[in-house]
Amino acid sequence: MEDHTQMSWKEDNVIGQLHNSVDNVTLAVGQALTNPSEQSIQNAQNMIERAERSVTMALESRGNLDPISALQEQLNRDKEKLNTIH
Known part of the structure; x- marks a missing residue:
């Protein structure tokens, strides 16, 4: 039971940092x-480079x-926006 709690906390931390x-x-x-x-x-x-590594x-x-995929999609949209100015 402890391991499950630890994994959940680690998962939340990784997703939170991302x-x-x-x-x-x-x-x-x-x-x-x-x-x-x-x-x-x-x-x-x-910032994009750091986020891509994350x-x-x-x-x-x-x-x-799913949360990682959603954040990756948001990152890709932001990259496209930045590409419109240079």
Whole structure:
């Protein structure tokens, strides 16, 4: 029973970290769209790279769970938005 609780907590933690990472991308892309400076675009690109690594780690450690897939889709939409400005 303890192992199940531990796995659930770890799963929540991985998904929580991924969620934060994708949220940071959404904010950074929004800033880049509002103020398309080199710095804001570079910041958004850096956030995307970090989030992509987080997605990869989450998929490797947890498999293809619905919350991970949904966050990956959100990340892909944000990447497409950023691509519209450069």
